[in-house]
Amino acid sequence: MAVGAHGTDKVGGTGGRGKAEGAPCSGCAGCRPTTPWAELAAEMRRIKGATELSYGTLAQRTHYSRSSWERFLNQKQLPTRVAVEEFAAAAGADPAPLLLRLERSLAHETATRAAAAAHDRARDGAPPAAPAAPAPRRESRLPGLGRPLGLLAAGALVGGGVVTALNRAARIRKGA
Template identity: 35%
Template sequence: MNQTPPECARLAAELRRLREHSALTLAALAEESAYSKSSWQRYLSGKALPPWLAVRGLCRLAGEPEPRMRALWELAEAEWSRRSSIRPPQTRSRDDAPADTKTVPAPPVHRRAGRRVWLVAAAVGLLTACGVVAVAATTDQGSGGGFHVSCRGAACNGRDPGVALCGVEPQTLLDLVTPTGAGLEIRYNPLCRAAWARVWNTRVRDRLTLSAHDEPQQSVTVNDPALRDAFVYTPLIAVPGPHATLTACLVTSPRPAPLCYSASAP
């Protein structure tokens, strides 16, 4: 990406403001969070989109209510997803998942309410702007205009969510933090009728798989140290029908069995 999207630059500027307000150095910020000093350097400069959990952690450290920052982050993520759609898909492993699957309960992700009415109002205004993006992203194919995804259902199997334009304004079906500290989400786009999983704050050789009934399993392996703090996501998998069960499994060292979590499609 040659130029930082304006929404991401705005988010980075707000993150820098929060860091200054917290009076934390980059080293101290790394110690107080699950993200490295080099990762924070990328997030604060706008060179990388931070995971929401990183933004939320900085809000906590700076005493900042979350709603406004959540709105800014949603705008930045939507723009980042659109820009990433022109990039070629990454090479990914498609090995079968281990047989000794172990399902564990998902730790809850606690969300703090805003403390000031004016911040909530500001967040609503920003989310209204998000709605403009969402209208473009959810215009159906064949409607004569708007945003068009490039695959549906089984035709999406194995494709990159960004390249297929399914990664713009998706629904988040599952959002949690694993016992190893990795963030994990299952996301779904109703226009594509397809889903994918993504992780961040991972380790090299961590492997994520996503499966659905009668559909080919999709997987991705973290094989580059630079990707440990970035979003790493599986290819798309078709959602066979309403309320279909989607299961994401993360294999991470030194655990002998994968951590598996399930969500139901709308």
């Protein structure tokens, strides 16, 4: 049985490089990352290795767990902007290049999903979809308050009414 460049079998539809199509590269020297997401993950792994940070140390220095860092750095989940910023701070690295790669990754993922959806529609014989217009922003029913604050205010009003009703019922029972 032949062994591929990644040390895996070529059998089972794994292509010439020995890696399943679309599977993330673990950052070996023989493979060049091909997507912005792969480049981001590879750069974060390089920084992690250079600073000798473990997943546990990253978890201690940030608000993310060891398993989250494993997913981010092994390209199982795209990290958030906050995660990239915290990673850079924990490693003592400049966050700007990583954030640029993250933005490219997000744009690439969006474009890839849009292309896949267009391909699916074309395959099904549906006409191409028009670009989606942004949804109109709904105004809060309480003028001058944002939605979260408006909901909080509405909850306080309802809660105050319930407390008033319960107090009134208690006074009526005591008086009777």
